Structures are given as structure tokens and as C-alpha cells.
Amino acid sequence: MNLNNFILYGILPILSLSTIFVFIRFLKGPSIVDRVVSIDLMVIIGIGAIAVYSILTDQPTFLDIAMVVALIGFLSTVAFSYYLEKRNRND
Amino acid sequence: MINILIAFCIGIGAIAILLASIGLLRMPDLYLRLSVTTKAATLGVGLILAGGALYFQDVGVTSRALAIIFFITLTAPVSAQLIGRVAYLIKVKMWKHTITDELAGRYDSESHALESDLKPDEVELPQR
Amino acid sequence: MMKKRFLLNVMLTLVWAALTGSFTYVNLSFGFIISFFVLWIISRDSPDRRYFTIAFKIIGFFFYFLYEMLKANLQVAYEVMTSNLHMKPGFVKMELEAQTDLEITLLASLISLTPGTLVIDVSDDRKVMYIHGMYLEDRAKFIQSIKAGLEKPLLNIMR
Secondary structure, three states: OOHHHHHHHHHHHHHHHHHHHHHHHHHHOOOHHHHHHHHHHHHHHHHHHHHHHHHHHOOOOHHHHHHHHHHHHHHHHHHHHHHHHHHHHHO | OHHHHHHHHHHHHHHHHHHHHHHHHHOOOHHHHHHHHHHHHHHHHHHHHHHHHHHHOOHHHHHHHHHHHHHHHHHHHHHHHHHHHHHHHOOOOOOOOOOEEOOOOOEOOOOOOEOOOOOHHHHHOOOO | OHHHHHHHHHHHHHHHHHHHOOOOHHHHHHHHHHHHHHHHHHOOOOOOOHHHHHHHHHHHHHHHHHHHHHHHHHHHHHHHHOOOOOOEOEEEEEEOOOOOHHHHHHHHHHHHHOOOEEEEEEOOOOOEEEEEEOEOOOHHHHHHHHHHHHHHHHHHHHO
16 A cells, blocks of 8 residues: 555545534524634635645645645735624724 | 654544534534634644645655644634624623623723723733 | 854764765764764863753753643543543633843744643733633632743743
């Protein structure tokens, strides 16, 4: 059992299963803040999947995309929290 | 030999991410979800990126992986704190078994300023 | 004095890498360790030796924090997998001993990275921090564990 098979049949199914769980919370979430948290976690799972995929295809260039995704995910969380606070204050 | 180490790192990381998502699904209110998911997911992604750095063994790739790990470890607590604060401000419901809430009534409802509400003798005698 | 020592250390590391001719991570960190010990031996009689004690303190604190984080992660993992009816969450107030912005930021990040605790906000006059905790059987014990486990070693390094 080499590394590629382990990643293909062991790791990627675990990551997709956790994405499904997060998506169920995204659909169910009672408040909007739950949805922001689940988007945040989905971005982090995406970074992990990109890193695993770069090992699988032997292409280290994919890690650049992981870095950009990490930056954008943090920015979107900050923007969402700022917007929610301002919206609540003005009405 | 190095393959076993890489497989160990990636496997533990993936299991940590799975635990984070199960926690997000099962925990009863937002604050508990937030305090379970952020840390476990940070640990999982850090371990997966460390496995990637071990696999390539190249200076550029290792520094890129270290930069991503550093950035995620730096920003995950900040975003968790921002979201928790906003959730408290817009009054997201708490779990019914929550035992204490010492933050109640401390926020100014107009300006969102937070007072510390220490009595003068409490300032004089901090807990040792 | 600390900055001067650190820059000297980096310069000696680069000299080592240039002399051995390979710029890999292993060689650079090996050169850093060697030049650290060389500087230590050279400045044994100098009165200001903070740079050498603080390095060991930072390394010790790093591994201590890693161990604590793994332990708390296992606890939370157990909590997630089993039925979660015996948690006692709540918001508590903790008085701060950290003063400056950097200390408060580092302390809040460390508290938030330990599973089971989450910093909600710091008051505007920087005297009190509000923490959301998962296991609040005993409030005084909870605050005491944070103060002794995280704040005191951090302030020990920063000051």
C-alpha cells in the first residue's frame, strides 16, 4: 500500500465526508453566524484538500493557491463580522 | 520510512478535521461550536501541511508551507474572537444548560463599548 | 543588547552557510545552533545575558504549549464523540495582569488556541477579559488554571 493509494482511498474520503457534515450545518444553521462559521471551516478544509492534492499529483505549485485561499478566507470572515455588527447597530 | 511518517501526519490531520466537522454538527449552541471547530481544524491543517513539507523536501516548498501554517495559526483566534463577539452582540441564543453569564448587561447598547465593572476594592486586591 | 546579539547570531549563521556552501534548512538551522553556542561561550563574562536565557525559555514554553494543546484536543475529541450532556458552558470574567497591547494579544491568541476556551472580548480599559469556557464546574479553579498555565509563563518570557 503506497502513499498515493492511502491518500486516494483514505484521506480524500475523510475530507469529503467532513465537507458534507459542514454543509449540513450550513443548510441547517439557525442564525447567520452559524453559516459564517461553517463557511470559514469549509475554507480551511479546502486548504487541506489542496495540500493533499498537491502531494497526490506531485505538483508543489498548488500550495500557492492554498496560501491565497487562506488570505481570502480570513478577509471574508472579518468583512462578515464587521457587516453584521454595523447592520445591527443602524436599524 | 519517510512515507510512514508522512502518512501518519496526514492521517492525524484528516482525523482532526473530521472531528472538527462532527463537532460543528453536533454541538448545541454557537459558542461551543466555535470553540471546538477552530482549534481542531487549525491543528489538522497544520499537520497536513507539515506532511506536504516532508514529502517535497525542498526549501521553497517548506517555507511556503511554514508561511501558511504561521498565517493560519495567527488568524484563526482573531476570526474566532470577532465572530464570537458579533454573535454575542446580535444576541444569538445560548444553550439552555449555560450556567453563568457574567457578560450580561456589560455592553453599551448604542456604542458597543465594554465596561470592566471592577469595584475599587477589587482592583486593590487581585487574585493570587 | 538583545537585538545586537540576535543580529550577530544571524550573521554568523550566514557565514557558516557560505563557508559550507549549502543553503538548505538543515544546514542553516545547524549553523544557527552552532553560532548560538559560540556567542554564549564568548560572552560568558558579560553582565547582560538575557538573550541566552530567553531562548531556552521560549523553546520550553513552545513545547509545553504544544503538549497542553494536544491534551486538550484529546479531551474535546472525547467530548465530541460521546453524548455531550455533562458540559457546563458559561461566560466568566478574568482580571488581566498583562498590560501592553502585545501581551494582551498574545495571551488572547494562546487562550483561544487552547480548545474549550474562547476569548469573547477585552474591556475598553484593558483590565478585564471575558472568556467563554466549556467546563466550568469550579469558577475559581478554571481561572486559576488559565492564570498559572498560560499567563504566568507568558509574562515570564515577555518581561
